[in-house]
Amino acid sequence: MEFTSEAARTHYDAVREVLAGVVVGLDFDGTLSPVVDDPESARLHPGAPGALLELAEAVRAVAVITGRPARQAIAMGDLDALGDAMLDRGAELFVFGQYGNERWSATEQRIRSPRPPAGLATFERELPSALRKAGVPEAYIEEKGLAVAVHTRRLDDPAGAFARLVDPITALAERHHLSVEPGRNVIEVRSGDMHKGRAVRTFVAEQEATGVVFGGDDLGDVEAFEAVRDLRADGLPGLVVCSASTEQPDLVELADVVVDGPPGVVDLLTRLAR
Numbered sequence: 001m002e003f004t005s006e007a008a009r010t011h012y013d014a015v016r017e018v019l020a021g022v023v024v025g026l027d028f029d030g031t032l033s034p035v036v037d038d039p040e041s042a043r044l045h046p047g048a049p050g051a052l053l054e055l056a057e058a059v060r061a062v063a064v065i066t067g068r069p070a071r072q073a074i075a076m077g078d079l080d081a082l083g084d085a086m087l088d089r090g091a092e093l094f095v096f097g098q099y100g101n102e103r104w105s106a107t108e109q110r111i112r113s114p115r116p117p118a119g120l121a122t123f124e125r126e127l128p129s130a131l132r133k134a135g136v137p138e139a140y141i142e143e144k145g146l147a148v149a150v151h152t153r154r155l156d157d158p159a160g161a162f163a164r165l166v167d168p169i170t171a172l173a174e175r176h177h178l179s180v181e182p183g184r185n186v187i188e189v190r191s192g193d194m195h196k197g198r199a200v201r202t203f204v205a206e207q208e209a210t211g212v213v214f215g216g217d218d219l220g221d222v223e224a225f226e227a228v229r230d231l232r233a234d235g236l237p238g239l240v241v242c243s244a245s246t247e248q249p250d251l252v253e254l255a256d257v258v259v260d261g262p263p264g265v266v267d268l269l270t271r272l273a274r
């Protein structure tokens, strides 16, 4: 792991000093789960469950804060079993799905979810035609209930296809009053009401946290990075962790600690816990 500045090292020490009251939010894809070609095949890094379990005992609470539907993240990460193991040790696991629109906890064992945003159903109906017109009809459409993701990773030219799709998808989304979230070979369309920054702030407030850590790897994590930095400016110890990749190099400059993808995240969580 690498600190991005001397101040960053101080932030790390400040968080460790109040660790028992700290909340830890972690993104799923690219942070806890290595990025794979098929979004359905993503799984937790093998070291993640053990590291999260150990960490949960040392902090106030742990949350997976993801763009995925909560149900999917729970299934892919076997998070209900992990949550049970945490409860057995007096710790709690939360999942904030769809950028904080959905909420699950190991104690409640049910997902609270709002209705899909107005305009999403029409957007979905019009999307295949927009993909055809942009010359990328074979892009993979992932329907998530509250959002739609268009993936280009498995195409012959993922970056070129992404570039051809951003403007037409943005225009279509705007016509339906929806927001666009570009990511790693993915363009997501969803309601703009919620983002990971709000999820982080809610998590901190509800848990009356004495500090906060957030780790992420993609543009959809930037609001959470900013929330940690803003809370820190208000006096709450905080640490921003970037799970680095060549696909989103710009995120590094927003972070305090940079680690090498999910294996590096697991290593950092293990160090924090000890």
Ligand SMILES: O=P(O)(O)OC[C@H]1O[C@H](O[C@H]2O[C@H](CO)[C@@H](O)[C@H](O)[C@H]2O)[C@H](O)[C@@H](O)[C@@H]1O
Pocket: 027, 028, 029, 030, 034, 035, 036, 037, 038, 039, 040, 042, 065, 066, 067, 068, 142, 144, 149, 151, 153, 183, 184, 185, 186, 188, 218, 220
């Ligand atoms: O907030 P996250 O947990 O990072 O979720 C963001 C999106 O991640 C998924 O896509 C990404 O991971 C896939 C599997 O590794 C990869 O194939 C894809 O290229 C990545 O963009 C997921 O499919 C989306 O629904 C999530 O919103």
